[in-house]
Amino acid sequence: MSSTIAEKILAKKAGLNEVESGQIVTVEPDVVLSHDNSAAIIGHFKKLEVDRVAIPERMAIILDHVVPAAKESDAINHQIIRNFVREQRIPNFFDVGRGICHQVLPEEGLYGPGSLVLGADSHTTTHGAFGAFAAGIGRSEVAVLWATGKLWLKVPESFKFNLIGKLPKWITPKDLTLTIMGEIRADGAIYKCVEFCGEGLHNMSIAGRMVLSNLSAEMGAKAGICHPDDKTIQWLKSRTDRQFEPVLPDDDAEYEGELTFDLSEVKASIAMPHTVDNFELARNLCDIELNQVLIGTCTNGRIEDLHLAAQVLKGRKISSNLRLLVFPASREIYIEASRDGTLAALAESGATIMNPGCGPCLGAHQGVMAPGEITLSTANRNFKGRMGCNKAEIYLGSPSTAAASAITGHITDPAEFI
Numbered sequence: 185m186s187s188t189i190a191e192k193i194l195a196k197k198a199g200l201n202e203v204e205s206g207q208i209v210t211v212e213p214d215v216v217l218s219h220d221n222s223a224a225i226i227g228h229f230k231k232l233e234v235d236r237v238a239i240p241e242r243m244a245i246i247l248d249h250v251v252p253a254a255k256e257s258d259a260i261n262h263q264i265i266r267n268f269v270r271e272q273r274i275p276n277f278f279d280v281g282r283g284i285c286h287q288v289l290p291e292e293g294l295y296g297p298g299s300l301v302l303g304a305d306s307h308t309t310t311h312g313a314f315g316a317f318a319a320g321i322g323r324s325e326v327a328v329l330w331a332t333g334k335l336w337l338k339v340p341e342s343f344k345f346n347l348i349g350k351l352p353k354w355i356t357p358k359d360l361t362l363t364i365m366g367e368i369r370a371d372g373a374i375y376k377c378v379e380f381c382g383e384g385l386h387n388m389s390i391a392g393r394m395v396l397s398n399l400s401a402e403m404g405a406k407a408g409i410c411h412p413d414d415k416t417i418q419w420l421k422s423r424t425d426r427q428f429e430p431v432l433p434d435d436d437a438e439y440e441g442e443l444t445f446d447l448s449e450v451k452a453s454i455a456m457p458h459t460v461d462n463f464e465l466a467r468n469l470c471d472i473e474l475n476q477v478l479i480g481t482c483t484n485g486r487i488e489d490l491h492l493a494a495q496v497l498k499g500r501k502i503s504s505n506l507r508l509l510v511f512p513a514s515r516e517i518y519i520e521a522s523r524d525g526t527l528a529a530l531a532e533s534g535a536t537i538m539n540p541g542c543g544p545c546l547g548a549h550q551g552v553m554a555p556g557e558i559t560l561s562t563a564n565r566n567f568k569g570r571m572g573c574n575k576a577e578i579y580l581g582s583p584s585t586a587a588a589s590a591i592t593g594h595i596t597d598p599a600e601f602i
Contacts, residue, residue, distance in 0.1 A: 283514025293424025366463025480511025
């Protein structure tokens with residue numbers, strides 16, 4: 185039987201020769217991810233009346249959502265997690281400041297093509313950028329995984345997105361993904377596995393692929409997998425000595441749907457409040473005045489994102505009417521951007537450089553909005569209340585659009601600065 189990437193990976197992790205979409209399989213993941221929500225998962229785990237976790241070497245816990253702790257309850261949660269990590273002797277624990285979980289896992293080389301990653305975060309799909317099947321699951325499911333090392337999944341049907349052409353100057357994979365979501369809508373790929381392939385993908389950086397897989401979650405997808413290639417393997421070789429065997433679909437694999445996107449036609453794109461598929465071109469929104477601009481998060485806090493923003497801002501100052509917050513996605517990125525002068529250049533333009541972490545994306549601290557305020561963010565979600573205030577508005581865009589808009593004080597197509 186011909187198979188998609190999802191079917192091949194899940195068959196292998198279930199110990200079966202083959203599986204088909206809709207089938208329920210019991211799998212053993214390579215990595216089980218959690219973050220600050222580990223405190224709640226520990227509560228579920230203790231209810232199972234199991235003394236020891238079954239898979240300490242396959243667990244990865246990263247503190248990234250509210251770091252440093254914003255209030256006593258956050259500090260207590262972090263304390264609970266640190267104590268649990270010591271008691272259970274979990275080797276892959278990364279404390280405050282290491283970075284966002286979806287950046288830290290690949291930097292640590294904990295998985296690769298053909299791996300199965302399950303995590304207590306909806307944007308676990310990010311790891312599909314490396315040819316892995318990566319999906320978000322619930323907290324109680326993670327607790328069961330800790331206890332048993334196994335979990336059942338339904339094998340998803342697959343969509344195939346063929347990418348052709350090349351992105352124009354200042355246009356990024358974020359613009360592409362916002363365009364895709366505008367076309368297929370936020371519910372267009374519910375419980376599907378989205379496969380990204382084609383020359384447009386293979387010409388794209390690893391960081392760019394991570395954007396595609398990350399935002400697959402906003403299409404409703406269970407997983408978003410980029411076809412692995414030599415670029416994938418070379419990136420991982422600098423991180424780990426482990427050997428990976430890329431998994432690709434059969435030539436005659438069956439897909440529920442196939443779409444082709446010409447990258448050369450993509451323009452600076454925006455998701456307007458309060459849904460990710462409320463699509464509009466940046467050039468049509470120049471009347472939207474901004475109070476805050478956010479560059480960072482697990483979607484766009486990588487070194488190439490910071491470099492792009494710095495290129496747009498070079499020699500310019502941000503508008504006096506807004507604040508620009510910059511959150512590197514990891515300590516590694518922070519250090520690189522510090523050494524090459526990027527952080528200094530951004531700060532000279534008026535940006536406030538923050539510590540690695542999720543920042544205000546979840547609305548808990550470090551940039552929470554006030555009623556009536558408007559933020560342009562490079563994050564992945566803009567529903568009402570997302571950044572801490574249900575009477576504020578969030579627009580989503582790329583790092584280049586964010587930087588251009590920070591200069592003018594209103595939503596701006598970066599083409600104005602070419």
